[in-house]
Amino acid sequence: MVVKVYGPDYACPKRVILCLIEKEIDYETVDVDLLKGEHLSPQAMILKLCAESRAIIRYYAEKYRSQGSELLGKTIEERGLIEQWLDVEAHNFQPPLYDLVYQLLINPKTGVASDPKRIQEDEEKLAKTLDVYEKRLSVSKYLASDTFSLADLSHIPFSNYLVTTLKKGYLIRDRKNVSRWWDDISSRPSWKKVLELHPPVF
Amino acid sequence: MVVKVYGATYAACPLRVMTCLFELGFQFDLIKVDLQSGEQKQPQNLLRQPFGQVPSIEDGDFKLFESRAIIRYYAAKSASQGGTNLLGETLEERALVDQWMEVEVNNYNPLIYTMVLQLVVLPQQGQVGDMELVQDCKGKLEKVLDVYEERLSKSKYLGGERFTIADLTHLPNTRFLVEEGGMEDLIKRRKNLHNWWLDISSRPSWLKVMDLPK
Numbered sequence: 378m379v380v381k382v383y384g385p386d387y388a389c390p391k392r393v394i395l396c397l398i399e400k401e402i403d404y405e406t407v408d409v410d411l412l413k414g415e416h417l418s419p420q421a422m423i424l425k426l427c428a429e430s431r432a433i434i435r436y437y438a439e440k441y442r443s444q445g446s447e448l449l450g451k452t453i454e455e456r457g458l459i460e461q462w463l464d465v466e467a468h469n470f471q472p473p474l475y476d477l478v479y480q481l482l483i484n485p486k487t488g489v490a491s492d493p494k495r496i497q498e499d500e501e502k503l504a505k506t507l508d509v510y511e512k513r514l515s516v517s518k519y520l521a522s523d524t525f526s527l528a529d530l531s532h533i534p535f536s537n538y539l540v541t542t543l544k545k546g547y548l549i550r551d552r553k554n555v556s557r558w559w560d561d562i563s564s565r566p567s568w569k570k571v572l573e574l575h576p577p578v579f
Numbered sequence: 580m581v582v583k584v585y586g587a588t589y590a591a592c593p594l595r596v597m598t599c600l601f602e603l604g605f606q607f608d609l610i611k612v613d614l615q616s617g618e619q620k621q622p623q624n625l626l627r628q629p630f631g632q633v634p635s636i637e638d639g640d641f642k643l644f645e646s647r648a649i650i651r652y653y654a655a656k657s658a659s660q661g662g663t664n665l666l667g668e669t670l671e672e673r674a675l676v677d678q679w680m681e682v683e684v685n686n687y688n689p690l691i692y693t694m695v696l697q698l699v700v701l702p703q704q705g706q707v708g709d710m711e712l713v714q715d716c717k718g719k720l721e722k723v724l725d726v727y728e729e730r731l732s733k734s735k736y737l738g739g740e741r742f743t744i745a746d747l748t749h750l751p752n753t754r755f756l757v758e759e760g761g762m763e764d765l766i767k768r769r770k771n772l773h774n775w776w777l778d779i780s781s782r783p784s785w786l787k788v789m790d791l792p793k
Contacts, residue, residue: 428685429685436670436673439673453652453655454641456651457643457655458643458648460645460648461645461648461649463648464647464648465645469630509629509630513629
């Protein structure tokens with residue numbers, strides 16, 4: 378039975394696809410159009426596609442432990458640090474970035490006015506988080522350790538918006554270690570494949 | 580080795596960690612961080628938790644923050660040592676445990692967190708909470724709790740037939756809902772949810788944590 382991933386155009390499903398490619402797992406995709414979503418608003422659709430993507434990647438990283446890249450660390454302690462940075466991503470990185478995507482990329486498509494005050498607050502929150510990352514990445518090659526893990530992987534799809542359509546790449550470029558880390562993780566063959574097979578739609 | 584837990588007995592996230600450590604039998608010392616005076620934002624604590632929050636732990640040389648990462652770590656450690664397994668037995672059970680932990684993060688915690696801010700934190704700082712926002716959260720919470728009710732009509736605990744960290748992680752926020760939140764009726768009106776709450780909140784580990792001096 379081949380894994381089916383819904384909505385490959387969007388960031389959260391890309392998180393799952395990235396993990397599947399890293400673990401050399403076959404998958405199929407089912408297209409979903411955010412703006413024509415089955416009686417659901419674009420906001421509800423995105424939440425549906427995002428739901429539990431981190432649980433899904435944990436499952437596949439664990440189930441296929443013996444093949445592809447090791448994404449869960451070698452020791453229980455390393456796994457602990459990976460979980461820590463996955464939680465940091467969920468609480469401190471994705472929420473303001475998700476809101477920026479919403480305000481600046483999705484709202485215009487649905488004719489909803491954006492809120493400049495919120496955009497500024499989102500950017501400030503994200504900047505504070507990236508300051509923490511800058512410090513961490515000055516002593517560690519990747520977030521959890523010196524090996525690429527699920528914690529780094531989880532950041533890639535949404536970060537891509539920063540350096541492309543959100544035009545806020547400076548948030549990454551202005552930080553030496555974050556910049557080095559981003560160049561490294563975004564040049565992985567798995568991410569290049571994701572961009573090639575499922576180019577972002579906004 | 581005794582684990583050092585930095586936090587407070589009246590804050591949700593440290594409670595999550597302490598309950599888990601009691602469940603698993605890992606000894607710990609609570610080192611109090613004075614949240615009222617903002618000690619968590621001071622340089623000393625920022626070294627332990629760069630976002631200026633609690634809890635964080637020190638276990639010998641090993642340091643960790645983010646309460647859910649901490650409980651996952653100790654659950655994994657316990658299971659690997661042949662101790663109590665709160666992670667789930669099979670890979671599929673563990674995935675369901677992960678799923679419901681994510682549900683708590685994405686759908687439950689944000690609503691409760693907003694209400695705690697409006698009903699407790701802001702008034703403590705001499706500001707007025709936004710009651711309209713609280714009502715809005717309550718409305719959204721009704722829908723979320725319907726999902727939990729449906730799940731618990733099919734399974735004794737969230738992950739399956741066994742108590743796991745998926746249930747444990749809900750204890751602190753649900754306590755708030757029932758007590759300071761004054762919204763016990765949201766739980767009581769849902770039969771399976773109510774039975775589940777009565778079950779998990781009567782566990783010795785939770786009672787022990789509730790008994791810790793404030």
